[in-house]
Amino acid sequence: xxxxxxxxxxLTAADQPNLWLPYTQMQTAPFPVEAVSTSGSRITxxxxxxxxxxxxxxxxxxxxxxxxxxxxxxxxxxERMPHVMFGGMVHEPAIRLAARLAAMLPGDLERxxxxxxxxxxxxxxIKMAVQxxxxxxxxxxxxxxxxRGGYHGDTLGMMSICDPEEGMHSLxxxxxxxxxLADLPVDGDSLARLEALLAERGDSIAAxxxxxxxxxxxxxxxxxxxxxxxxxxxxxRHGILLILDEIFTGFGRTGTMFACEQAGIxxxxxxxxxxxxxxxxxxxxxxxxxGVFEAFLSDSAGHALMHGPTFMANPLACAVANASLDLFETxxxxxxxxxxxxxxxxELEPCRTLPGVKDVRVLGAIGVVELETLDDPDALRxxxxxxxxxxxxxxxxxxxxxxxxxxPEELTRLTTAIVDVLREGA
Numbered sequence: 303x304x305x306x307x308x309x310x311x312x313l314t315a316a317d318q319p320n321l322w323l324p325y326t327q328m329q330t331a332p333f334p335v336e337a338v339s340t341s342g343s344r345i346t347x348x349x350x351x352x353x354x355x356x357x358x359x360x361x362x363x364x365x366x367x368x369x370x371x372x373x374x375x376x377x378x379x380x381e382r383m384p385h386v387m388f389g390g391m392v393h394e395p396a397i398r399l400a401a402r403l404a405a406m407l408p409g410d411l412e413r414x415x416x417x418x419x420x421x422x423x424x425x426x427x428i429k430m431a432v433q434x435x436x437x438x439x440x441x442x443x444x445x446x447x448x449x450r451g452g453y454h455g456d457t458l459g460m461m462s463i464c465d466p467e468e469g470m471h472s473l474x475x476x477x478x479x480x481x482x483l484a485d486l487p488v489d490g491d492s493l494a495r496l497e498a499l500l501a502e503r504g505d506s507i508a509a510x511x512x513x514x515x516x517x518x519x520x521x522x523x524x525x526x527x528x529x530x531x532x533x534x535x536x537x538x539r540h541g542i543l544l545i546l547d548e549i550f551t552g553f554g555r556t557g558t559m560f561a562c563e564q565a566g567i568x569x570x571x572x573x574x575x576x577x578x579x580x581x582x583x584x585x586x587x588x589x590x591x592x593g594v595f596e597a598f599l600s601d602s603a604g605h606a607l608m609h610g611p612t613f614m615a616n617p618l619a620c621a622v623a624n625a626s627l628d629l630f631e632t633x634x635x636x637x638x639x640x641x642x643x644x645x646x647x648x649e650l651e652p653c654r655t656l657p658g659v660k661d662v663r664v665l666g667a668i669g670v671v672e673l674e675t676l677d678d679p680d681a682l683r684x685x686x687x688x689x690x691x692x693x694x695x696x697x698x699x700x701x702x703x704x705x706x707x708x709x710p711e712e713l714t715r716l717t718t719a720i721v722d723v724l725r726e727g728a
Contacts, residue, residue, distance in 0.1 A: 325696075332680050335687060340367035343708040345692055353692040356702045356716040361518070361550055363581030365629050366707040372580050375625035379618050388416070388615040395620035402627050403589060406559060409568030413595040415588045415607070416615040420549035420575035421455025423586035424511075426609055427571045428459060430590055431509035431543045437597045437605050440541075443508040447482040447499075447542070452512060453519035454547050463511055465520055482507060486517075487532045488525055496536065504540035509571070511545045514561035515665065518550040521697050522670040524663055530565035543570040543594065549586070553577035553626075554635050554706060557643065557666035570594055580626035585619035638706045642667045645710060646702060649717035656724050660698075669702040671720060676700075682723060689719040700724070 315323055315331040323334060336348040343366055345353045358364065365372065379395065386393060400414035415430075417423045428446055435443040448454070448463035455464075462478040482503060487493035500507070514530055517523040530546075537544040546569040551561035555577065558564050562572070571594060575586035598605055613619075629635065646669035653671045654662045661672040676682070679695040686693040693700060693716065700720055704713060 342366045343705045343712050353690055354712045354715050356691055356693040356704055358703055358705045359581045361703045362576045364577040364706050365580045366705040372582050372622055372625045375621045379621035383617050385616055393617050395617050396615040399620045399623050410592040411589045412592055413590045417586045417611050418584045418613050420586050421457045421460050423573040423575055423588045424454045425459045426588040427545045427573050434594055434597045435508050442506055445482050445506045447507050447510045449486045449512050451517040451520035451523045486525055486529055500540050507542050509543040509545050510537050513547045514551055515556050516551055522699055522701050524665055527565035530567050534567040545571045547573050549573055549575040554639050555666055557639055579622045583619035583622045585623055635706050639667045645713055652721050671700045673698045685723045686719055691716050691719045
C-alpha cells in the first residue's frame with residue numbers, strides 16, 4: 303500500500319500495518335500523519351507539510367528539537383560507550399548527572415535512582431515509601447493517598463493511584479490494589495475532609511502523592527502553592543512521606559525549575575522525567591531525601607531497595623540529560639518561559655468569549671482552553687493539521703505546552719489556530 307493511499311481520508315488507524323497506537327481506538331481514529339524530521343519547533347511530515355509543534359512531543363522537547371549541543375553530546379557518548387549495566391558498575395555521565403540534580407533540587411534531595419520512564423520512576427517512589435516504613439520497623443503503612451484529577455502513569459501500580467475516572471483505569475478495578483483517594487485541599491471544606499480522612503486512616507498510609515501546581519493528564523488542572531504547603535504540614539503531622547510527581551512540571555514548565563519551589567517546600571521523594579533529556583532519550587529519576595535513603599542502610603540485604611531496570615542510567619541518556627542541563631545553565635530558559643506565559647495569556651484570552659468555552663488559564667509555558675464538552679478531538683486535531691500546527695486536544699481541553707525556544711511568530715500561529723478553529727466550531 304502506497305504512502306499516498308494510506309493518507310486517504312476513508313482509512314483509519316487500524317489500516318496502519320502492524321502498529322498499535324497509544325490512547326487510540328484504532329477502528330475509528332483517523333489514519334495517523336507520518337513525521338520524517340524535526341527541527342526547533344517544527345515537524346516535517348512525509349507528504350512535505352510542516353507543522354509547528356504546540357505540545358513539544360508530549361511536553362518533553364523543552365529546548366526544541368535537534369538542539370546541536372544535545373546532538374553533539376549524544377554522538378560523543380555513542381562513540382565512547384552507548385550502554386553498560388548499572389549493577390555493580392557506574393559511569394561518569396550518571397555520576398555527574400546525579401550530582402547536578404542533587405545540587406539543583408531543594409533541600410536534601412540527594413540520592414538519585416535512575417529509571418527509563420516516568421511511570422517506573424513513580425513505581426520506584428512508591429516502593430521506596432512503603433519499604434521506608436518497613437525498614438524502620440513501622441507496620442501497617444501500606445496504602446498510598448492520592449488525589450482526584452491526578453495521573454501518574456499507566457502501569458498497574460500507577461493506575462491504582464490515578465483518579466479512577468481519569469479514563470481506562472476504571473476497567474481494571476478488580477485487579478488494582480485499593481488505595482486512598484481524596485480531593486485536593488483547595489479550600490476549607492476539602493482541607494477539613496482530608497484532615498478527617500488522615501485522622502481516621504493516617505496510620506495506614508505510607509505516602510501522599512500529587513502533581514505540584516498542575517494535574518497534567520487529568521485536564522491541566524491548576525492549584526495554588528498553598529495547597530502544597532498544606533500537604534507538607536499534614537504529612538509531617540501524620541508521619542507520612544510526601545511524593546511529588548514532577549515528571550510534567552519539572553525543568554521550568556511552570557516558571558520555576560521545579561514546581562515545588564513556588565511553595566517553598568521539600569518533598570521526601572520526587573520523580574522526574576520528560577524534559578530531563580530535552581525530549582531526546584528515555585530517562586527518568588526518583589530522588590530521595592537523605593533520611594529516606596538512610597532507612598535503607600543496614601547489614602541486612604533485606605533492607606536494600608530491590609529494583610533495577612535493565613537500561614537504568616543508560617550512558618547515552620545520561621549524557622544527553624547533562625547536555626540539557628547545560629542549556630538551562632547557559633541559555634535563558636526561565637526568562638523564555640516568562641515571555642511565553644505572557645504571550646499565551648494575551649493571545650488565548652479571545653477564546654474566553656467563545657460559546658462552549660468554560661475557562662482559559664495559563665501557568666508558565668502551559669496554556670489551556672477548557673471547553674464545556676469536547677465530543678470529537680480527532681476532528682479538532684485534523685483541523686489544526688490543516689492549519690499547519692500540531693495540537694492534540696484531550697478530555698475537554700485544547701492546550702499548548704510549546705518548546706521554551708519557540709519563536710514568537712510560531713507561538714502566534716498556534717494560538718491563532720486555536721482561536722480560529724474554536725470560533726468556526728462554535
